[in-house]
Each structure stands twice: as C-alpha cells, then as structure tokens.
Amino acid sequence: DSGVTQTPKHLITATGQRVTLRCSPRSGDLSVYWYQQSLDQGLQFLIQYYNGEERAKGNILERFSAQQFPDLHSELNLSSLELGDSALYFCASSQTGSVEKLFFGSGTQLSVL
C-alpha cells in the first residue's frame, strides 16, 4: 500500500457527462501529480500541484481541470467526456514536489460508453 488513496476505483459514464476523480496524498506529502494511462497514449503526465498551487502542466486537455484543496487532497474534473477519455487515471504524491520519491495510487478506471 503506497498510502495514496484514489476514489472511486471504477467509474462508468456516458459521453458528454462530467466526472470528478479524487486523490488523497500520503500523510505529509505536499505535492500531487495526475497521470493518464491509456492503451494508445501510454502514461501521460497531466498536471502537478504543490501545496495548493499549480506547479507544472503536461498534456492536459482544456476539458479537464484539477485543483488541490487546503487539506491537500486533489480532484481531477473531466467534462464533456468522449470515448477516447476512457483510461486509467493515476494520482501520485511526493513530499517535496520532486519526482525523486513519487508514490502512486492504484488508479481510477474510467469507462466512457
């Protein structure tokens, strides 16, 4: 167990809908990263937050947004969902905002039908 908690584990929804994925980092970790894993794109970095502030942005679509709250949990919001958004979404956390010690959650499997 990495200590990073992601909910829900599975999510099935329809095209055009909006969903929210939640991540609780390890105790003491200030930084949260979101990654998307799909068969065609592989593992793609989406966005990073550090202590509530956006720190780095990757290949995140405009339909997607994220935030980190004062209690350090993070939410990834996906809207106007398309079939191609079906993927495994991982959250990872680190204490310092560096990737040297990154701990991954077990992911949220999103299926868009």
Added chain:
Amino acid sequence: AQSVTQLDSQVPVFEEAPVELRCNYSSSVSVYLFWYVQYPNQGLQLLLKYLSGSTLVKGINGFEAEFNKSQTSFHLRKPSVHISDTAEYFCAVSLMDTGRRALTFGSGTRLQVQP
C-alpha cells in the same frame, strides 16, 4: 524535449533465467532515470532510480540497472527471474533542469515469466 523508448513491448522468459529490459532516452540536457513496475490492477511502484554517482544502480526485488551516458541507455536486468516478476515495467526520465517536476514514461515492457 525528452523522450523514452522501450524497445520491447513484450519479453517472455522462463523462470530462473536472466532478463534484460531495454530503455533508451533522448535529451539535450542531463536527466534523472527511473524504472517503475506495475503489477496487475495496481499502481506503479519504484524499482530503482539513477540521480548521480555510480552508474550501476541496485533496486528492489533483485533488479539492477546501468546508466550508459554515451549510449543514452538505462537497461534493467535481473540475473534470475521468478513467476512473481510477471508485470509491466516502465522506464521514465526527468529533466534535471526542470526542478524534477514531471516524469516522461516509456511505453512499457510486459515481462511474462513462464514456469
């Protein structure tokens, strides 16, 4: 921009045989290098990392990797694999000059250990 190439999408191997999973990267600046393992229905777990110093890095579960700057490679090796090593393995890089804020992953290599 940096990129990571894992040359083999699948590597079948018999139990107790040695294995090498290949990883090459391209970057115009110095990088940090990582290997992660993903077991079925689980998140990624760090196997080992190269940040600086000795080019031979030892990790968990008997794995090791060697950083070769001239060949821009970071191949993962294990002298004798077990059935339990069956998993997906990902090589990743992070640029030294970005504050180490993101990892770029390779496409993964599925290691299938057969009895």
